[in-house]
Each structure stands twice: as C-alpha cells, then as structure tokens.
Amino acid sequence: MANPCFTQIHPTCIPVSGEYQSKLTLMSESLRNDGRVWVPKKQDDAAAIREGKKTGLEIPEADRDYYLERRYPAFGNLVPRDVASRAAKTACDEGLGVSPTGLAVYLDFDAAIERYGKSRAHSLNEYNADDMRIRELGVGVIEEKYGNLFEMYEKITGEDPYVMPMKIYPAVHYTMGGLWVDYNLQTNIPGLFAIGEANFSDHGANRLGASALMQGLADGYFVLPYTIGTFLSQEIRNPKVDPEGPAFKEQEARSQARIDKIMGINGTKSAETFHRELGKIMWEYCGMARNAEGLQKGRRMIRELREEFWSNVYVPGRIKEYNPELEKALRVADFLELGELMMLDALDRNESCGGHFREEYQSEEGEALRRDDEYAYVSAWEWDDKDPILHKEELIFENVELKTRSYK
Numbered sequence: 001m002a003n004p005c006f007t008q009i010h011p012t013c014i015p016v017s018g019e020y021q022s023k024l025t026l027m028s029e030s031l032r033n034d035g036r037v038w039v040p041k042k043q044d045d046a047a048a049i050r051e052g053k054k055t056g057l058e059i060p061e062a063d064r065d066y067y068l069e070r071r072y073p074a075f076g077n078l079v080p081r082d083v084a085s086r087a088a089k090t091a092c093d094e095g096l097g098v099s100p101t102g103l104a105v106y107l108d109f110d111a112a113i114e115r116y117g118k119s120r121a122h123s124l125n126e127y128n129a130d131d132m133r134i135r136e137l138g139v140g141v142i143e144e145k146y147g148n149l150f151e152m153y154e155k156i157t158g159e160d161p162y163v164m165p166m167k168i169y170p171a172v173h174y175t176m177g178g179l180w181v182d183y184n185l186q187t188n189i190p191g192l193f194a195i196g197e198a199n200f201s202d203h204g205a206n207r208l209g210a211s212a213l214m215q216g217l218a219d220g221y222f223v224l225p226y227t228i229g230t231f232l233s234q235e236i237r238n239p240k241v242d243p244e245g246p247a248f249k250e251q252e253a254r255s256q257a258r259i260d261k262i263m264g265i266n267g268t269k270s271a272e273t274f275h276r277e278l279g280k281i282m283w284e285y286c287g288m289a290r291n292a293e294g295l296q297k298g299r300r301m302i303r304e305l306r307e308e309f310w311s312n313v314y315v316p317g318r319i320k321e322y323n324p325e326l327e328k329a330l331r332v333a334d335f336l337e338l339g340e341l342m343m344l345d346a347l348d349r350n351e352s353c354g355g356h357f358r359e360e361y362q363s364e365e366g367e368a369l370r371r372d373d374e375y376a377y378v379s380a381w382e383w384d385d386k387d388p389i390l391h392k393e394e395l396i397f398e399n400v401e402l403k404t405r406s407y408k
C-alpha cells in the first residue's frame with residue numbers, strides 16, 4: 001500500500017440525518033460554481049435554526065458569513081475540496097452548523113437566481129421585468145443547469161432548494177493512496193497489475209482535475225496495453241501453469257482456513273456492526289483534521305476492534321452457498337488492517353498536504369503547512385501484523401519546481 005492516508009473529502013454532500021445512514025449522498029461539485037457557501041455569523045442564530053425556530057431565509061445578509069469568499073477572495077466558493085471541507089468543519093466546530101445534528105452549512109443559490117434572471121430578462125428584451133419575473137427566469141436557468149440535482153436533493157431532504165438554501169456537509173470521496181505499483185502499474189506481486197482508483201500512482205496528496213477519467217484513460221489506455229504486453233512477452237518462455245500444483249493448493253488451503261476460522265467464531269456481532277464502528281473511528285480520528293494523539297488513540301481502538309472481530313463476529317449462513325455476509329466479513333477483516341495502516345501513515349507524515357491535514361502543522365491562518373524538506377516521499381507500506389514496515393520512495397523533481405499554492 002502506498003500513501004494510504006491521502007483521502008479526499010468531498011465538501012458537497014447531503015448532511016447526515018441519523019445513526020443508520022451508511023454514507024452521505026454526494027452531489028455534483030458543479031453546484032459550487034453558482035452556490036454561495038455560508039453560515040450565520042451568530043451562534044444564537046445557528047442554534048435557533050438547529051432547533052427549528054428560524055430558517056436560513058430569516059437571517060439578514062449582514063448576519064451571514066460567506067466564509068469561503070471572506071477567507072479565500074481569489075477562489076471564493078471554488079477553492080479545492082480539502083480547503084472547502086475543512087472550512088465547513090471549522091464553521092461547525094465553532095457552533096455555527098445549521099442542521100439539527102450541527103453538521104451542515106448552507107449552499108445558497110439565491111444570488112445566482114437573481115443574476116441569471118436579470119441576464120435572461122435582458123436577453124429577452126424585458127428591461128422592466130419586476131422581481132417576481134426575474135426570479136421566475138432565474139429559477140428557469142438554475143433548473144436547466146442543475147434540475148436533476150435539485151430534484152434529488154428535494155427527494156432526500158424534503159426541502160425545496162429553489163426556496164430554502166441547500167444544506168451540505170463534507171464526506172469521504174476518493175482514495176488517492178492505494179496499492180503500490182511501479183511505472184508499469186505492476187504491484188509487488190509479479191503479473192498483478194492495478195489501475196484506476198485502486199492504485200496510488202497519479203495523484204499524490206491532492207486529486208488532479210477531472211481525475212477519475214484522466215486516471216482511467218492514462219492507466220487503462222496509455223500504460224497498461226503496453227506494459228502488460230511486455231510482461232506477457234517474457235512469460236511466453238514459461239511452461240503452462242498447472243492449477244493442481246503446490247502453489248495453488250497452498251493458497252487454496254490458506255483461503256479455506258481463513259473462511260473456516262471466520263465461520264467458526266459464531267459470535268454475537270455482525271460484520272456490518274464492525275464495519276460501522278470502524279467507519280466511526282476513521283472519521284473521528286483520521287478524517288478531515290488529524291493529530292498525533294487522536295491517531296495513536298484511533299490505532300489502538302482499531303487494534304482492539306480487530307481483536308474483537310476475530311473472537312466475536314457472527315456470520316450467518318453456510319460456506320458452500322451464496323453468502324454475501326461471509327463476503328462482507330472477509331472484506332471487513334481487510335478493512336481493519338487497511339484502517340490501521342491509514343492511521344499509521346497519517347501519524348508518520350508530520351506535515352499537512354492536500355487530503356492529509358495534521359492540526360499540529362498549520363499556518364496562523366489555519367492553512368496546511370507542508371514540510372517538503374522532510375516529507376517529499378511516497379510512503380510504501382509493507383504489511384506486518386505487529387508493525388508494518390515503511391519504505392520511503394523519494395520524490396525527485398527535475399523539470400518543475402516544488403511549490404506551495406496559495407488560494408488567498
């Protein structure tokens with residue numbers, strides 16, 4: 001695994017509404033092209049909104065904090081995802097969240113509706129259009145651009161975002177880290193190639209623009225067709241592999257033993273329950289903002305959870321039938337190891353960069369503080385049950401200069 005701590009958080013998701021929601025619904029980032037992000041300036045107003053005594057519409061313009069526009073005048077609401085996500089967390093941590101859970105900020109299209117309405121009225125030669133007509137025209141433009149997203153939002157939340165400002169909150173979205181691969185996209189297992197989101201190859205701590213398509217194309221279209229061919233051309237001299245050979249038997253026996261072990265535990269907690277507990281630990285201690293103490297605690301908690309999993313998981317059904325619960329339990333067993341590795345990697349990286357924000361390493365204004373002198377390396381981890389081993393791969397820049405970008 002390489003760079004497992006680099007995780008992107010998506011700022012534009014529908015906020016959590018209860019304990020049993022497995023994950024937040026992502027909406028398109030295109031919404032931030034026109035929506036303005038804000039929270040009330042006063043904690044009292046935010047509390048009144050949370051308690052249902054006020055709505056966002058009742059907060060006058062002067063009492064709203066368009067915090068992205070204030071903090072990042074050059075980029076405003078279009079700052080990168082990690083910056084927008086952290087800023088939403090900061091606002092909610094300060095008691096300014098606007099949903100009953102306290103975990104939501106507004107994404108408001110009112111100004112866009114007015115702007116588009118005026119512009120369309122002009123293009124229709126309706127120079128004396130009144131406010132109602134302007135609003136009607138503006139809503140039409142917003143509907144053309146984002147109608148499907150607005151509909152989805154209304155279906156999920158029961159609120160009409162053309163009238164009430166939308167509520168959003170960040171959620172985990174993309175793993176920039178992943179399986180270690182070489183330049184040919186081959187993992188450390190000869191013949192096993194990994195492409196797309198599963199590998200770590202293209203992104204570093206940030207995601208590159210249009211990245212899923214870019215990585216899908218780069219890996220699957222430009223690289224793999226050539227590198228797999230090279231691998232196979234060398235294999236041609238090897239005799240046909242015998243699936244009855246000892247290596248197959250050994251691996252089959254190992255997999256069977258793992259399955260038998262998991263089925264034999266017969267404990268009291270489902271794999272789903274462990275998955276949920278793991279998710280909470282990850283979000284709490286290895287989420288948008290991390291610190292050494294929290295990461296150490298999180299790692300300990302995961303180890304305890306892993307121990308409990310291997311002594312108390314309950315998997316219903318039988319082995320020799322279609323058993324999705326067994327499949328899930330085997331995945332959760334993997335996630336428990338991966339989660340620990342993410343904590344460890346985040347702990348090792350004593351700097352803030354892209355999707356990894358360590359609270360100890362921030363500027364006075366709360367911005368990420370990179371430490372290129374010490375951490376310009378890929379962290380490639382070799383799994384070991386007790387103490388995973390870190391291999392550092394230095395990053396060497398020959399044609400570009402390593403710089404920190406400012407969004408101010």
Ligand SMILES: Cc1cc2nc3c(=O)[nH]c(=O)nc-3n(C[C@H](O)[C@H](O)[C@H](O)COP(=O)(O)OP(=O)(O)OC[C@H]3O[C@@H](n4cnc5c(N)ncnc54)[C@H](O)[C@@H]3O)c2cc1C
Nearest residue numbers: 026028029173174195196197198209210211212213214216
């Ligand atoms: C809601 C949402 C919105 C997104 N929006 C954007 C966006 O706007 N822009 C953007 O760039 N990215 C976006 N992403 C991210 C992007 O979709 C993913 O990064 C991308 O699809 C990853 O592609 P992939 O081929 O690497 O992996 P996947 O698309 O995850 O493909 C992996 C495949 O492997 C299969 N598989 C898994 N395990 C096994 C197994 N054991 N055996 C056989 N098959 C298996 C899976 O079923 C799946 O079909 C979004 C993601 C989500 C969830």
